[in-house]
Amino acid sequence: MASTITDSQKPFSLDPYHVSEEFGFILPAPLAELPPYYQPWMDIAQHVTELIYSHMLRSHILKMPLLNTQFLESHRELRLAHLALSVMTMGYVWQEGEDDTVKMLPRNLAIPYCEVSQRLGLPPILTHADAVLANWRKRDPQGLFDMENLELLVTLPGGDNSIPLVINGVQCGDAETVTRALEEFSQAMQGMTDALKLMHDVSYVVPVYVKPEVFYGIMRIYLSGWKDNSSMPAGLVYEGVQAEPMEYSGGSAAQSSLLHCFDELLGVKHEAKSGAFLTRMRNYMPPSHKRLIQDISLQPSLRGFVQQQACEPLTAAFQLCVTKLLALRSYHINVVSRFITVPAARARQLRNQGNISQEETVSRAPTALEETGTGGSGIMSFLKTVRDRTRDVSI
Secondary structure: OOOOOOHHHOOOOOHHHOOEOOOEOOOOOOOOOOOHHHHHHHHHHOOHHHHHHOOOHHHHHHOOOOOOHHHOOOHHHHHHHHHHHHHHHHHHHHOOOOOOOOOEEOHHHHHHHHHHHHHHOOOOOOOHHHHHHOOOEEOOOOOOOOHHHEEOOOOOOOOOOOHHHHHHHHHHOOHHHHHHHHHHHHHHHHHHHHHHHHHHOOOOOOOOOOOHHHHHHHHHHHHOOOOOOOOOOOOEEEOOOOOOOEOOOOOOHHHOHHHHHHHHHHOOOOOHHHHHHHHHHHHHOOHHHHHHHHHHHOOOOHHHHHHHHOOHHHHHHHHHHHHHHHHHHHHHHHHHHHHHHHHHHHHHHHHHOOOOOOOOHHHHOOHHHOOEOOOOOEHHHHHHHHHHHHHOOOO
16 A cells, blocks of 8 residues: 655645745735725725825825625735725824824724724734735836835835745755755855845935935834734734724834744744744734744754754855855844934934924934834834844754
8 A cells, every 4th residue: 555645744844834935925926906895995095195295194094984805705805905004094093193093993984994903914004014015016017026116005104936946945954955045045045135235224315215204204103013012011902903002113123034034044043022923923924824933943943954954055055054144133233223213313313402394304203212212112122133143053
């Protein structure tokens, strides 16, 4: 009788996790429009920025009909609905800044938002999966997938497939396959760092890229949540869903599924406080992406395999991956310093001098976020700890 193949013996594949060979965790070909029944949502979501600036968003949302979510059928429809409801929610809460927040999200927004969130397995707040992974389209549909040809579906003010090769190679004891895959892996991380540098290079002045003072003074508050935020210490009531306030963290790079996969694959072990925060951020990811990270963590140790093989090219390839991830995290710290730490110091200086001017963009920034990330972490100490723990896996 032929023997059956158990799940643990099957080749590791990204297919069950809704991860694309071409786009990775990014939602391929996201929709730009919902069925006509949901046009009231899209009419507001596509004009959130203008409505915030005119101080009219809240009044428009209060007049919005309560729509039934049962007509949303496909995954892409649900993702676009979640994105639209998310930007409306962030705008509704933060329209007047940190000194005039709301305690309750109206039922015509809260009820469908929570229903869509439940169907997707996402929380009812703007996440990395919304703002980054599902919020894009090509300007030229036949053009390249690059920064010059991409635009956002909706805006707020201010506006890799090597993993299976590594895991399968370790399972089979194939050092040569793992070496090749790790070399591809390190190139991917270098590409991410290069892309960050391109977007944030001072000399690369392109209007669609955000200036530090605009990000800090205008955009950042709309990425903030109502957990670990002194502006909204009690959280937010979702009317018609439950009477007690709910607390959710804002969007954060810590919600990036890809970085969590890097950590699990290379064996990065974070210290207790940072690790607990990162683990909590997995609740803000699509469930299939969260499951991928968990399943990678259950595979045989890549670092242990490299040490056991004692193969110089394999060790060099592994170390190169660690070096590239370390460089990525070091550059992330540099970006945070430029986009948050330096503007925060300037905002404090202006306040201390009594020189609060609307002409100084940083003056508009919320004071509650000066020392924390939008996800609620103590941002610099957290990032440096994560970087240092990455260095610890070097061989």
